[in-house]
Each structure stands twice: as C-alpha cells, then as structure tokens.
Amino acid sequence: MTKEEHANLIKLIERLPIPLKIALTVYGEARGESEQGKVAVAWVCLNREADSVKWNDITDPFQFSCWNLNDPNLGAIMGILPFNLVFAECLDIAYGVYFGKLHDPTGGATNYYAPAGMPDKNPPYWAKDMQITKAIGGHIFLKA
Secondary structure, X not given: OOHHHHHHHHHHHHHXXXXXHHHHHHHHHHOOOOHHHHHHHHHHHHHHHHOOOOOOOOOOOOOOHHHOXXXXXXXXXXXXXXXXXXXXXXXXXXXXXXXXXXXXXXXXXXXXXXXXXXXXXXXXXXXXXXXXXXXXXXXXXXXX
C-alpha cells in the first residue's frame, strides 16, 4: 500500500460511525484476546473519542498500531469491509437518515424505479396505481 492509498484509507475510516471504527480497531488490536481484553481495548477507544482535549482520533498516527501504514494488522482490517469513499458516504447517509438528521426528499415514497432500466421505458406494472412523488437523478419515487 502506498502512502497515498494509506492516507485515503484513513480518511475513509475517519468517516465511519464511532462504533464501527471502534470495532475495526478492536479487531486490528485485540482479535486474539479474551472478550474482556477486547472490551478493554474498545473502552480505551471510546474514552479517547469522548475526550476532545486529547488526541482523540483513534486513527491518528502511532495511536493504535493497527492503523499504521506498515502494520500487518492493517491488512487484516482491510479484508473485513469494502474500503472505498463511496461506501463511506453511503454509510454516513444511512446513519443520517436512520437518526433523522437528513430530511426525506421523496415525499414519503415507499417505492422507486429507474426508467433507464426498463425495457420499454414505461413504468413497471406494480407502479400503475401508485402516485409519483418525485424524480431525483435516474429514479422515479412513488407511494400508494
């Protein structure tokens, strides 16, 4: 892994929700430990994340060795998730929607379809009695 790839990976990890970041760090640092050992490492991560005075990001250089460029545990962590920035953005959005931090732009839609994916560009059969609430990007959003 190059330094640039490592920097991009760390940017992605920093965007993950704290519980997922902690879980990955526990995996990288203590996966061979007892449950109590894993819990202890998780608490160190959470305590550091909660303390805004200290270097509190667990991915900062030399804080937890599993995030260092040449640490062999970094490869083990990389094998767990599809690490890419688009996935991180999707994860941020999912948490934002779930916790009500992002508004619903669909007008309460319960279904959607992509006209470009339809063989004849007509709405699918199941959409004929549904109300179109919004068109966003390549999708048509509907509700009953």
